[in-house]
Amino acid sequence: MKSRQSASGRTRLGEVGEDVLLASLLRELPASRKFIGDDCAVVDFRGAKNLLVLKTDCVVEGIHFRASTDPALVGWKAMMRPLSDFAAISAVPQFALITLIVPSARSTLWVKKLYRGLRRAASRFDVTIVGGETSATRGPAVISVSVSGFVEKNRWISRAGGKTGDDLFVTGRLGGSLRGKHLRFVPRIDESRWLTRNVRVRAMMDLSDGLGADLPRLAKASRVGFQIGRSKLPLAAGAEIDNAISDGEDYELLFAISPPDRDRLKKAWRKKFPKLPLTRIGKFVSQSAIRDPQLKRGYVHFQQP
């Protein structure tokens, strides 16, 4: 990892990776560092009692979807990805701006279907599409969606509040998203808002890169280690444990609560969301506990499945 970070100017992006690149760019942004690193930007808006929440995301043809993918599903995914980041911090999305970058040879029907998917996804969460920008391109289609909304100061959940001993929960089932879920998922906004109204959530994020990549980020932000029961992971139909850890694009919630809240949460959840599993997959442990050989093995195994 060290050598990848000391990227000289001649390094190609493909050799570096997104996390390292972003980290390197953001290091040069001292004034704004405090807003970044979590799923959304959360800022004060002049004279407002709630916090302003901002998030942008994009899907690129050939990377996030295929030329043959139903454009309505592409639109759905393009809108739902940033909305999942709102779920991650228990924020309410309100307004979306859309940038469509589409080759001139593409049919208007394709664009209309794409837009229908964007609109359907937005209206699922009462998000209003307030603006659009289009551009031609000589390359693949790109759809960038930028969402703004709010979160109450006392309900904003970051990744950083986890404590040693906290229980770790995930919603839904993990793995195998590429078989279809990644194009049809519903961000856990309702669940996330319910959680912060009913339980003291200490740290939370959405699972976009897979538990194996995302859980270490949550633990790092909270300055704790973690211990996971691999056999406890809730698996999507047809998925193996390694799929649940590595596939990514689950768009489920991963969150930490204090153990005394555990039973009350489980009971209330079953009543409120009877169709959506909520699974305790493990707990936060002190960072020094990682030196314990068994945990360390577990951690390493987890990291490199």
Add this chain to the structure above:
Amino acid sequence: MKSRQSASGRTRLGEVGEDVLLASLLRELPASRKFIGDDCAVVDFRGAKNLLVLKTDCVVEGIHFRASTDPALVGWKAMMRPLSDFAAISAVPQFALITLIVPSARSTLWVKKLYRGLRRAASRFDVTIVGGETSATRGPAVISVSVSGFVEKNRWISRAGGKTGDDLFVTGRLGGSLRGKHLRFVPRIDESRWLTRNVRVRAMMDLSDGLGADLPRLAKASRVGFQIGRSKLPLAAGAEIDNAISDGEDYELLFAISPPDRDRLKKAWRKKFPKLPLTRIGKFVSQSAIRDPQLKRGYVHFQQP
């Protein structure tokens, strides 16, 4: 024009054009129509006394810049384009989110220079870059910048408030932007904020597609016609009248004021912005006046230079 609008599903985008496509997509968005059509989206933010202003824009390699363009200038332009839309409505930009879509083979040095340009442009107007997203692509680089900020309810200027008889002014000099200005321009935010503090501006926009395309939009939004003195247009060094009308990417302000304010404006402007020309280029006239043969000829000539 009619046939282009009745685009069937098999029409290719290249045959339609951005205005027509956007209009067609937005027609399907009844709930949000009221926010769109002007330069930015302007919305109420829960419990805030100011309006929330949102704008996204993008630059695409091969369309808005060349592969050989200095990436620092590409970054400057990518940030300044949406900021010019803030100038258009007299809003104050505050936060920017950046989406970088870059081929993996691109050097990290290129990306760093690009980011330096983005940062330099943002800091010129105290805009904080609060988040970023990167993606790989198999096509040309795309930089999408999404900006949020505010405008006071009593200072928001739309395109729609112009009246018959209003004087029309432009800032700066028009034409020939592709010789360099399009990569180095400074949006007229300071000027626009000064204007709404000191004059009753009735309608305003920024000139991005050229006076010949943009002035008719301003007039249409205000439901008036216009009369322009071609010989009065302030020309950039080396530019002809047709350049001032058609080149585009001027990023100057075009605005309408009531004639009694004219002399006071000119005098105060010269004192405040001694280096930046302010030129009265013509006036709004009643729409019916367009039936006047002379004006009509002027209008047609103006539209199809």
